[in-house]
Amino acid sequence: MTETESWANVNLRQVGRPLARSDAPGKAAGRTRYAGDYTMPNMLHAKVLRSPEASARLRRIDVSKARALPGVACVLTAADLPDRKASTDIPGQTGKKKLATDQQVLVKERVRYHGEPLALVAAETQTIAERAAELIDFELEPLPGVYDPFEAMKPGAPIVTAPDNVVGQHKVRKGDIAKGFAEADEIIENTFRTQFIEHAFLEPEVGLAWVDENDVINIRVATQVIEHFRPIAEAVGVPHNKVRILGALVGGGFGGKEDVTVEIYLALLAQATGRPVRLAYTREDSMFGHGKRHPFVITHRTGFTNDGRITAVKVTITADSGAYVFLSPYVLLYATVAAPGPYRVDNVHVDAVAAATNNMFTSAFRGFGAAQACVAHEAQMDEAAKALGIDRMELRRRNFLRTGDKLVTGHPIESAVWSDECMIKAWEALGERTPDAGPVKVGRGVATYQQSYGRITWLHDTSEAWVGVEVDGSVVVRSGVTDIGAGQVSALGQIAAELLGVGLDDVTIYNSDSAVTPLAGTTTATRGLYMTGNAVRLAAEAIRGRFLARAAREFGVEPGEVDLAESKAFLVDRPDTSMAFKDLVALCASEGVHRSELVMFRAPFTGQIDPETGQGRVHPDYAYGAHAVEVAVDTETGEVTVLKSVGAHDVGQAINPDAVAGQIEGGAAMGQGYALSEELCYEEGRLTTPSFSEYLIPTAMDVPRYQSIILESRSGLGPFGAKGIGEPALTPVAPAIANAVADAIGVRVFDLPITPEKIVMALRRAEAAE
């Protein structure tokens, strides 16, 4: 169920309508080809051999038996790849030089995590490739490892990343923290722990590579980032223009296909064999094949006056970065910026650190640190409300940021902050309270958040797009953007259709091919619509302007008197005076009026924040909203049932409300798994939950009918005032559920996931304390 509220009277014809997405019919009919659905003649099949140990020295690796197996075309080890490194720095457009912390492509000597690749095989069939991998003889000498970030930072700890395992640090020093706490009547301090979780996209990592007649390594791959051609080229030792990434519609990403996955292995094998090579991860490979969500330990100390005003916040964050750095410093930064929540706090002190361990490496995951921060700040608000005897929503209301207030980094928020409006709507939508039933106690919770959209401003993010109108009036959009399932591509079609006055069906969109589509940047950071949508908007507006001018001349009026809609150009005041769009286009074509446009959209560019105080601008803008839930907790078994779950978000402007609702509903399910059931378990770094029978994401049996409420402040930096919804949809869900469980049973579980065991234990402890 979706409800949309608009606050402004803007006359949009295509944008804002719940159109069937352009990619939907092909997917429904089974006609859409994903990256794994492409084959080529003479194609080889690849397999990655992985380390069964988390911390070890590779003493010996002998591939002679594997190479001798009939049907094996190629076996590669580190010995075949002198000094090849895989970039772990932020993906996309920065082009910075390689970091000392970059990852070895294959283990040379030191194994740092369970599953780290030891060798690559390419063979005539998948079965032969798997058999060959089994024939590789290797010896690992186990080494002492470190599996906890606090242990990793102690003197004498095994060093995973030189010099001291500290791979990211951020600070905020704002106002006067001592004075703030001195003014507090009540101080609430708690420590929260979050777990490793898995993206669990349904399409495991997959790709197909071949070297063409121009020595270009072509890689058709499931990725969020076609700009990876750069680090791939560097890793395999060719110029950037000799690697081409062709995307396909992606079978889910959520951050898990943001870093390079199979691409470098494919490039190396295609280079070595001169033949096309396909590499498809199994589900187990996928569990080892991309970074996970960072486990955090967050200690939150918050001071309040008796009337509920926050006087000071002190937050300490420790994140497990796992065996390689990847996006840990940036995830940590997001957590730092989000640490106090969507509240105005003048005195803030944050110390955040990420440490390397021999656990699986951690990287991007929808919510990107802000999700973990929200788990802590929203539990704090409920605990404070309880201590102060103030209603939970009223306490939040008294502290919400307002437009113009300074964020934790000292930069003011310029767009609308509709936290309160969203919170009220989400809460009201819960409706009548479900009564308790014996040992089954019902509780409610709400959580609000602040989530950035758009990349960090010192990454100097840009997005290019090309829009053109064919002679017959049909429209083409070219954008490098990858579509990971949220409707990224269809939204661009809707924007072009809006501005050119045609239907979505009249637009064909080519996307995610680094050779032929303008580089649009990554589908990450809730930047897709903001950046690529603006680029398409600018390109379409340029063409629109030329068409309006030509039509105005035809009508003998000024361009401002002409509009385009329903495949016609017409006078705004006299719509009967019109000409068919295709006739206008044909006229323009015959006179050489330029019918296409290539543009670049630039986000705000800044320098870095002050490293000592954390003051400065970090993101282009932020989204605000709320999630409310009602849960039933069986106090005998600890089982939690989510009865109602409602997301209300100010998305600025929904381009396609169905697609927005889809994000909110999907975020509600993912957040529910984060809160209640999902956990990747590592024992001494070894993954013990490598399948969907052990790693439990919500099924159709576990979910209520989710509700989504879309608010539109039209205050965002995206096209038509849009903000973003990809990450915001997820961020408040788990904390809302945690608050609802605490409301139901009267005690709080401070560690995610909130399993039945933890609930029963918490109840027992509370009982014993009485």
Place this chain on the structure above:
Amino acid sequence: MRETETTTLEINGRTREIAAPPNQTLLETLREHGYFEVKSGCEKGDCGACAVLVDGEAVDSCLTLTGTLEGRAITTVAGLKRGEELHPLQAAFVKFGSIQCGYCTPGLIMAAQSLLNETPEPSDEDIRLALSGNLCRCTGYTKVFDAVQEAARVLREEESAS
């Protein structure tokens, strides 16, 4: 291992002689023969992305050996189409925005079709149960439930009209 053995299958209405090793799964067979709409998500029966109909009933093709299916009728999501028209389930998935990344969609649609073959008027609970073996990470299932209810209604109307 033994060489290939031949199995006769009817796939999407066409009779095909399939030569396959005895340990080949239906998932492998179908993808090898170009039915790439059948998706591989886990190869362990955990996710349902590979679900197809065997004689009208949804099965995980990754857990089914091709050699055991002599003479059986296999339907993939592509086989549901009615000429150029989408099947009511497919059309409802499009209309209700029930498709995001779409990777689980073929399996979800086949599981739903299997349900509707048996239960033309399903309750929400019937739908939940029927789809419980099909994981979806994008949608939260809400719009999927809506689409299945809508398709059931359309199919009932078609039934009563015929």
